[in-house]
Amino acid sequence: MGKREESQLEPEPLRTIYDVSSCYSEVRYRELIEKSGLMGIELNHLFENAIIDEHNRELYTYLMVWEPSVGGGIYIAAKKDPDNPQGNGTGKSYALHALTHRLCRMGIPCLYGRTVDFLMQLRAAYDEGSQESESRVLMRYTQVPVLLWDDLGKESFRTDWGPEKFYYVIDYRVRANKPIIISTNFDLAEIEVRFGRDNFGPAIASRLAGFCETWTLGGPDRRLGRRCVR
Numbered sequence: 696m697g698k699r700e701e702s703q704l705e706p707e708p709l710r711t712i713y714d715v716s717s718c719y720s721e722v723r724y725r726e727l728i729e730k731s732g733l734m735g736i737e738l739n740h741l742f743e744n745a746i747i748d749e750h751n752r753e754l755y756t757y758l759m760v761w762e763p764s765v766g767g768g769i770y771i772a773a774k775k776d777p778d779n780p781q782g783n784g785t786g787k788s789y790a791l792h793a794l795t796h797r798l799c800r801m802g803i804p805c806l807y808g809r810t811v812d813f814l815m816q817l818r819a820a821y822d823e824g825s826q827e828s829e830s831r832v833l834m835r836y837t838q839v840p841v842l843l844w845d846d847l848g849k850e851s852f853r854t855d856w857g858p859e860k861f862y863y864v865i866d867y868r869v870r871a872n873k874p875i876i877i878s879t880n881f882d883l884a885e886i887e888v889r890f891g892r893d894n895f896g897p898a899i900a901s902r903l904a905g906f907c908e909t910w911t912l913g914g915p916d917r918r919l920g921r922r923c924v925r
């Protein structure tokens with residue numbers, strides 16, 4: 696009659712339920728790292744791999760628990776001393792790389808880059824056949840949830856347009872309360888001079904001073920410590 700008796704129904708197939716949440720977080724982490732701007736050896740710079748000592752303990756411990764949702768930014772300047780007059784190699788970039796990893800693990804999209812790359816990308820937007828417009832570059836830097844900017848103050852400006860673009864991004868992020876993490880070899884008074892004392896310099900320095908928690912990172916140049924002696 697085309698009907699099946701209750702007793703002839705097949706048993707429900709066995710179903711296995713897999714917990715894919717950790718797999719999903721790993722995939723998400725990899726996607727975010729891929730887009731974060733980290734490259735090469737920077738991909739190994741994790742807090743878990745870092746040598747922690749008396750020079751970096753306080754800052755690294757702070758960064759290991761820092762929550763972007765609190766807003767504001769972090770300004771990490773080199774601590775200069777006679778043994779390391781420009782404060783090179785103290786681990787400022789490493790700190791930014793490790794924080795990028797940590798935030799990506801938390802599922803938070805980040806953009807890590809050197810400030811000189813930002814300028815290069817803006818200039819490249821005017822190259823013939825460029826795939827990217829200036830406004831798209833600016834959107835990337837203003838809209839990303841956390842911006843990690845390395846080596847602020849290393850740029851050389853021939854005209855006013857460069858400082859103006861930095862002012863635009865910093866002012867936007869401060870107004871929107873979107874975190875900026877900066878590493879630099881210069882304190883804010885020096886940044887003011889580098890970005891032009893008569894216009895954008897004081898405006899940039901004032902915003903960063905008001906928005907960011909300021910840290911210094913000192914100690915020896917860790918690059919020299921790894922040189923092998925023959």
Ligand SMILES: Nc1ncnc2c1ncn2[C@@H]1O[C@H](COP(=O)(O)OP(=O)(O)OP(=O)(O)O)[C@@H](O)[C@H]1O
Nearest residue numbers: 745746747782783784785786787788789790917918
């Ligand atoms: N805590 C750490 N543990 C292990 N290696 C580190 C640590 N901090 C820094 N390094 C290594 O020391 C070298 C210098 O560090 P980094 O590039 O972060 O210095 P920096 O302060 O950014 O220097 P600069 O002012 O020249 O940009 C790098 O090779 C980095 O991987």
Ligand SMILES: [Mg+2]
Nearest residue numbers: 787788845846
């Ligand atoms: Mg650096």
